Amino acid sequence: MAIPPYARGEEIRAGTLYRRIPNFRNYYDHDLGLPTFHAFTPRRKDNGAFSAHLKDYVSEEDAATDPKRPDDRSYGLCELDIADMRALTQGAVTAWYAPSQRALGHAHVRVLGCADEMMAQAVARMARVIRVPGTHPSGGRATQGRT
Amino acid sequence: MANTAEDLGQRALAEIDKLGSLDPGWDSYDAESIPEEARTRARDCIRAVISQLGSSYADPVVGPTATPGVVLIWKAKGQGEVHAIFSRDDAKYVVVGSDQRIRDRLPIHAYPDFALQVLKYHLSLLRR
Numbered sequence: 001m002a003i004p005p006y007a008r009g010e011e012i013r014a015g016t017l018y019r020r021i022p023n024f025r026n027y028y029d030h031d032l033g034l035p036t037f038h039a040f041t042p043r044r045k046d047n048g049a050f051s052a053h054l055k056d057y058v059s060e061e062d063a064a065t066d067p068k069r070p071d072d073r074s075y076g077l078c079e080l081d082i083a084d085m086r087a088l089t090q091g092a093v094t095a096w097y098a099p100s101q102r103a104l105g106h107a108h109v110r111v112l113g114c115a116d117e118m119m120a121q122a123v124a125r126m127a128r129v130i131r132v133p134g135t136h137p138s139g140g141r142a143t144q145g146r147t
Numbered sequence: 148m149a150n151t152a153e154d155l156g157q158r159a160l161a162e163i164d165k166l167g168s169l170d171p172g173w174d175s176y177d178a179e180s181i182p183e184e185a186r187t188r189a190r191d192c193i194r195a196v197i198s199q200l201g202s203s204y205a206d207p208v209v210g211p212t213a214t215p216g217v218v219l220i221w222k223a224k225g226q227g228e229v230h231a232i233f234s235r236d237d238a239k240y241v242v243v244g245s246d247q248r249i250r251d252r253l254p255i256h257a258y259p260d261f262a263l264q265v266l267k268y269h270l271s272l273l274r275r
Contacts, residue, residue: 022174026210066175
């Protein structure tokens with residue numbers, strides 16, 4: 001497994017990120033074919049940061065899988081271009097290398113700046129959808145409470 | 148048979164209740180369970196909206212948020228939408244235009260006021 005050439009805490013200025021999209025109707029607009037800002041709104045306790053993974057260091061299938069519930073094939077997946085994200089938000093949204101011991105932790109990135117819905121929406125509008133939530137070829141569906 | 152406002156409201160209330168059964172990590176990124184306080188705020192808002200505006204507003208999209216909380220989304224059929232977002236501590240709304248830009252976002256202080264002054268106002272503008 002290749003290891004990204006970044007130091008912990010280093011800003012990443014180029015490349016592509018993967019971000020899962022949970023299979024809830026408020027996370028993905030099936031009419032527009034885009035995730036909503038909820039898909040990029042962080043937990044309040046994370047101070048504006050959401051998690052993502054470096055595309056060049058994980059497989060699409062692994063990136064689309066919840067490591068704690070690998071049988072749940074309902075997640076969607078999108079790509080975020082780091083340079084575009086930074087430019088479109090005038091530097092407000094940035095990506096930082098944050099490796100961890102968890103699954104895919106070698107490719108883990110924290111994306112800062114999305115506590116503000118304006119920024120989360122800007123990210124949603126530029127996201128490139130790779131996999132629509134709820135449409136995995138296996139036909140796998142969510143196991144709980146999905147809409 | 149057409150759904151009544153009460154039926155539609157019950158469906159939204161049931162969906163809010165169902166969010167209480169989501170396990171921690173429901174979003175695959177360590178989101179917490181949806182707190183009862185947020186679900187109570189969302190239920191109170193639905194009841195106020197139905198009371199103030201009636202059946203055409205009784206069936207929003209209901210979903211969980213990672214903050215953690217609940218969101219209710221009223222859509223104006225391709226013309227934009229209003230998101231009411233409830234957390235353990237507060238409530239706010241976000242208006243998204245048909246161009247997918249956020250037009251407005253403010254705290255919600257009183258649900259009847261939100262229904263009349265925000266939801267009805269913005270959806271009528273968005274639907275024009």
